[in-house]
Amino acid sequence: MTRARSFGLPMPGTPGPNNAITDVPGVEVGYTTLISGDGPLRPGAGPVRTGVTALLPRGRAGFLDPCAAGMYSLNGNGEMTGSHWIAETGALTLPVLITNTHAVGACHRGVIDWSLRERPDAREWMLPVVAETWDGYLNDIDGDHVRPEHAIAAIDAASGGPVEEGSVGGGTGMNCYGFKGGSGTSSRVVEYGSDAFTVGAFVQANFGSRRQLTVRGVPVGADLADDNPIEDDDWLAPPGSGSVIVVIATDAPLLPGQCTALARRVPMGLALTGTYGGHSSGDIFLAFSNANPGAISGGFPDPEPRYDTLRFVQWNQINPFYEAVVQVVEEAVLNVLLAARTMVGRDGLRSPALPHDRLRDLLTARRLL
Template sequence: MKRKRLRDLGMGIGSYSCGQANSITDIKGVKVGHQTLYYEKNGETVRTGVTAILPHEGNMFREKVFAASHVINGFGKTAGTIQIEELGVLESPIMLTNTLSVGDVMKGTVQYLMEECPEIGDTTGTVNVFVGECNDGYLNDIRGLNVSPDDAREAIEKAHSGYIEEGCVGAGTGMLCLGYKGGVGTSSREHQFNEDLFTVGALVVTNFGRRTDLRFPVEKEREERETPDGSIMIIIATDAPMNERQLKRLAKRASFGLSRTGSYAAHGSGDIVLAFSTAHKVPHQPSEDNTLTFSFIKEDGEMISMLFEMAVDCVEEAIWNALAKAETTSGRNGREVEAIPLEVLTALRK
């Protein structure tokens, strides 16, 4: 049976409308690319990859976007959050991969950005690259360090708008979720606020939980495999003009979408959120004026609460889409993790 997204199964989350692709790429300028590694090598099984999210179509270092991160549970090895928290801007592609490949992905991304910007590390400062990770070592030979800097560059160069691949692709190739095969999922919401149409989109790499965590009836007897607590990377994008503090508030709402699926952020689960807005570009080298002027949404009305709800809904649906699109996958040591039966997801109607 061909794997289908949640809405193809006749279900949706929440009351807001989706964007055209029901994807993080519904935010204008945002692109996503995957580099998938799925092969056998010297007796070892490689099931891993890289996913790149480009916040806009221009030069990301010279034109930064407002951003913020939020740690739901900090059992993780994510790179780049410290400077984002300090300065409130994102200046690189958002890179996602497996835990032990953060360094190689960072190197490839730095190389890509230095080619675009010869001034980096010379006539101006260095660059802060964001790399998020989950542990795919249950299915993947993670010790083989099979992700190379070139794979990071490939993911960036493959990035495109519109409909994107989900499931066992890119960083999601070797991931598990709620006792089934996990992977990459995405979703979006849009709403007309007087004259302004604002969109919120989410992309996730799901690698958390066990079958017993599911909040609806499902066959759970077979869930006996010993797996790590797992992780999830959650990326939220919006075209609403939000500053870094408002984006921090938006990022915190991802935890509600995550918890709706059954997660309780187990001890060893690295649950990390990054949120950014494409509404404004922050120049790396501003003019000689002492100030920059931006406008942001008000926080004394229902608009920001509605944006919070949109974020919660699209995070939850992105997780279900990752499960719905993932396929049964064999891995190292003869292991196999089955895809969630699509009929199981119909329990969401109840």
């Protein structure tokens, strides 16, 4: 699997051991990938190019322990369930799932079913967070192919360590800058006094017009304008009108408002890859801190009143975490583009892979490589 750093791109900052969101202690990622069928679209039968991504902020053992969280919507033509409750309480509970636009309901049900299986006593109230981007260019999106059991399987598959990128999980059928898009991740280590914390990003990339694509400051999109069937067809929406979901995780102790501030920095990382956040795109971002276990309450009250005590980074020392967010988001998008391979989906529609050799030539000419 090719990634930005293995390709030779000079990326700023120090990544964690896997350069992935799972470098944040406790965070786990799992996928269900659904690929079947070829040829003409037969609604309900395929072809299928879709899936589910699951992110567990505290792993299985701590899935009912809320995290401090905040979210930000750059462009609201998309869905992230549970976001109003996050805005109200600053608390995130349960696994976070990402899928296609028409599979949100199935994944929502799947999170509830999985949670009840794991903790049958957790029956009072659940409001899962499920986000989406649209994969209908390649996938039979109306076919009801993602079921609750696929969401459960993605959560069951979640683990730490290296994370597969490209056309996997919820990102299976996605496109980015007129090339094959999908799932990507990156991380940074942030020094804070005598401590070191990790900031990680997970991106489901389905956005951007070919002409916008920029790689480490070099505008390459115009030089890669050929072989662009997604935008040449112009069959559904203007170029660049897709969507992107970004999840930021950290083990740095942060307040909910500080998590929101991290989520607001995500667009700066996306902009480094060329996008300006076009109208009709759904660009929605979630950030959470899994520090302070047991200290964030967001649901029903405890039997007895008590006080929560939070340790948190000083506001006037938060800039290195902002910088890390920008860096991991940019790199995660580049990892998506470099990892994804050409995919043919419904009706023979094709999403081409980013051509590595041509990109290398362009960047070498600009002395970036």
